Amino acid sequence: xxxLAIHLSGIHLKLASEAGxxxxxxxxxxxxxxxxxxxxVGPSGSGKSSLMMxxxxxxxxxxxxxxxxxxxxxxxxxxxxxxxxxNHVGIVFQSFHLIPTMTALxxxxxxxxxxxxxxxxxxxxxxxERVGLAxxxxxxxxxxxxxxxxxxxxxxxxxxxxxxxxADEPTGNLDQATGEGVIDLLFDLNRNSGATLVLITHDAxxxxxxxxxxRLKDGRLDGDVS
Numbered sequence: 269x270x271x272l273a274i275h276l277s278g279i280h281l282k283l284a285s286e287a288g289x290x291x292x293x294x295x296x297x298x299x300x301x302x303x304x305x306x307x308x309v310g311p312s313g314s315g316k317s318s319l320m321m322x323x324x325x326x327x328x329x330x331x332x333x334x335x336x337x338x339x340x341x342x343x344x345x346x347x348x349x350x351x352x353x354x355n356h357v358g359i360v361f362q363s364f365h366l367i368p369t370m371t372a373l374x375x376x377x378x379x380x381x382x383x384x385x386x387x388x389x390x391x392x393x394x395x396x397e398r399v400g401l402a403x404x405x406x407x408x409x410x411x412x413x414x415x416x417x418x419x420x421x422x423x424x425x426x427x428x429x430x431x432x433x434x435a436d437e438p439t440g441n442l443d444q445a446t447g448e449g450v451i452d453l454l455f456d457l458n459r460n461s462g463a464t465l466v467l468i469t470h471d472a473x474x475x476x477x478x479x480x481x482x483r484l485k486d487g488r489l490d491g492d493v494s
Contacts (some may be wrong), residue, residue: 271334272322273464274300276327277428279332281318281487287385289471292318294487295331300480302431305458305465305474307475310484316468319484320434322467324357325349337431358425358463360434360454364417366409366424372396372416383428395423399453409411433458436468441452444487477479 273452279296279357280288293315300306321327322334325341326349334341337356341349353359366375373392380388396405399419411418418438424479435454439447457463465476475481483490 271302272299273302273337273468274298275333275335276319276322276331279322279329279334279345280320281315281322281327282330290394291390291398293322293488296332296487297488298482298489300464300466302464304464304480305455305467305478306479307469307481308466308484309470309475309481310490311375311463312470314484315487317436317485320436320466320468323432324353324359324434326353354379355428356431358430360421360425360435360438361417361434362437364414364421364441366417366420368409371406371408372401372412372420375409375420376427379424385428392423392427395427396420398457399423413446414442415450418442421449422454423450426461426463429461429464433461433463433465434468435465437470438467439469439471439474 276298281293282291296319308316308319309400312348318327318478322329325344328342339352344352370378372398373389376392376395377388380391385465393405396402399422401416404412404416412420438454439450442450455477467475469475
């Protein structure tokens with residue numbers, strides 16, 4: 269199974285609500301090869317983000333097995349999962365999730381510092397230069413445009429050289445031109461890193477830039493993965 273970055277078998281997710289139990293995911297079987305790029309599409313409420321949360325070990329399935337980068341996530345403690353994400357998974361969210369009291373340089377360096385890596389600031393500076401922000405190192409998120417903030421978020425996601433990158437609607441808060449630039453950068457960084465990429469988007473054209481596309485509908489894969 270070493271050739272698989274992600275192996276999901278019979279994944280179900282049920283969550284409690286005021287109206288009762290809600291079925292979010294209904295029997296997902298999915299395999300993603302190491303180094304592959306997968307576009308995950310579907311309408312709002314189809315379960316895309318929930319499936320990403322399971323891939324990242326941020327949500328435990330109600331039923332089924334999730335093996336990611338050779339690790340059986342269901343057998344890991346919360347502390348072990350946190351270390352696994354820190355060392356092996358990069359996540360890019362639509363809303364950036366930068367720390368407002370830290371500069372761009374500090375935001376990118378922090379995962380490296382938490383991992384005890386030497387030269388964290390130097391590595392963060394080099395990454396920010398790669399994403400075109402050499403002149404914005406000392407700026408805080410509030411001083412950056414949306415596109416610049418997402419570039420910082422990309423640099424941070426790649427900082428630890430993850431084996432798996434998960435991007436959840438990374439251009440959702442950006443205008444079209446800025447979003448296209450961020451996506452070009454995402455694919456460029458990923459190509460150079462060799463990481464497995466799962467890109468969650470409602471945009472079929474954007475998903476089509478990936479090597480495969482999976483479609484979710486009502487918590488199920490809608491047809492074969494193309």
